[in-house]
Amino acid sequence: MARIDELLAIMAALRNPQGGCPWDLQQDFASIAPYTIEESYEVADAIDRNDMGALCDELGDLLFQVVFHAQMATEAGHFGFDDVVAAICAKMRRRHPHVFGDSSVADAQAQTQAWEEHKRAERSARGEDDRSALAGISRGMPEWQRALKLQKRAASVGFDWPDVAPVFDKLHEEIDEVRAEFDTGGSAERLGDEIGDLLFVCVNLARHARVDVSAALRQANAKFERRFRRMEQLAPAEGGMAALDLAAQDALWNQAKAEERQK
Structure with a gap:
C-alpha cells in the first residue's frame, strides 16, 4: 500500500462512525479550517528556523489537513482526495504552458503576469463577470496578505507610487491622523479606521522595499520574545518583572538589547 493510501485509510478510520475517534467525528469544514491555517503557519515557522526535521513533521501535519477536508467532502458526496489531486495537476499544467506546452516566458516577472492572466481566464470560463483588476482576491487570507494582494x-x-518617497509622506500623514484621533478622544471606530489606514501604508512600504511582511513581523516578534525572556532572567528573583517600575524594566530592555548586539 502506498503511504498516501495508508494516510487516507487512517483518516477514514478516524471518521468511521463505528469505532472512530469521537473528536474527529464531531468536526466539520468550519471547525477544521483554523487548524489548517495554524499548520500553514507552523510550516512557515519551521522554514524560518531552518529546522528541516521540524519542516518534515509540519508538512505532514499540513498534508493531514488536506486529507481531513477531502474525507469530509467524500462523506458528503462532494469530491474525494483523488479529485483534489487531479484538479491541482490539471491547474499546474494549464498555468504552465511554457513548461508543458509550446509557449515561453522571458522571466519570473513575466510568468507572474501570465499566471494572473490564466486565473482571469479561468474565472471568466466559470461565468464570473467581475472584471475588476481586484477580482478573485480571497477574503479568507490574513488581512495583511490581502492588503498586499490588493x-x-x-x-x-x-495605480502605484513611482518610488518610496511618497509612501513615507503618506505614512507620516496617517500617523498624524491617528494622533489627532487620540488627541480629540476619537471613538474606537474612528481610531480603528485610522489605524487600519496606517497599517495599510506600512504594508505598502514593505512592498516597495521588497520585504516580506510576514517574515518581517515574525522576526520582530522573535526579537521581542528573545529580549523579553532575557529581561525576565535579569529581573530580581523575588517579585520578578512585576516588582519593577517601568523605568527599571526599560533599563533591563536596554541591557538585553545591548547584550544581543555584542554577540
Missing part, C-alpha cells in the same frame, strides 16, 4: 493588483494597472 496593492499588487492595483499596481499592475499603473
Whole structure:
C-alpha cells in the first residue's frame, strides 16, 4: 500500500462512525479550517528556523489537513482526495504552458503576469463577470496578505507610487491622523479606521522595499520574545518583572538589547 493510501485509510478510520475517534467525528469544514491555517503557519515557522526535521513533521501535519477536508467532502458526496489531486495537476499544467506546452516566458516577472492572466481566464470560463483588476482576491487570507494582494493588483494597472518617497509622506500623514484621533478622544471606530489606514501604508512600504511582511513581523516578534525572556532572567528573583517600575524594566530592555548586539 502506498503511504498516501495508508494516510487516507487512517483518516477514514478516524471518521468511521463505528469505532472512530469521537473528536474527529464531531468536526466539520468550519471547525477544521483554523487548524489548517495554524499548520500553514507552523510550516512557515519551521522554514524560518531552518529546522528541516521540524519542516518534515509540519508538512505532514499540513498534508493531514488536506486529507481531513477531502474525507469530509467524500462523506458528503462532494469530491474525494483523488479529485483534489487531479484538479491541482490539471491547474499546474494549464498555468504552465511554457513548461508543458509550446509557449515561453522571458522571466519570473513575466510568468507572474501570465499566471494572473490564466486565473482571469479561468474565472471568466466559470461565468464570473467581475472584471475588476481586484477580482478573485480571497477574503479568507490574513488581512495583511490581502492588503498586499490588493496593492499588487492595483499596481499592475499603473495605480502605484513611482518610488518610496511618497509612501513615507503618506505614512507620516496617517500617523498624524491617528494622533489627532487620540488627541480629540476619537471613538474606537474612528481610531480603528485610522489605524487600519496606517497599517495599510506600512504594508505598502514593505512592498516597495521588497520585504516580506510576514517574515518581517515574525522576526520582530522573535526579537521581542528573545529580549523579553532575557529581561525576565535579569529581573530580581523575588517579585520578578512585576516588582519593577517601568523605568527599571526599560533599563533591563536596554541591557538585553545591548547584550544581543555584542554577540
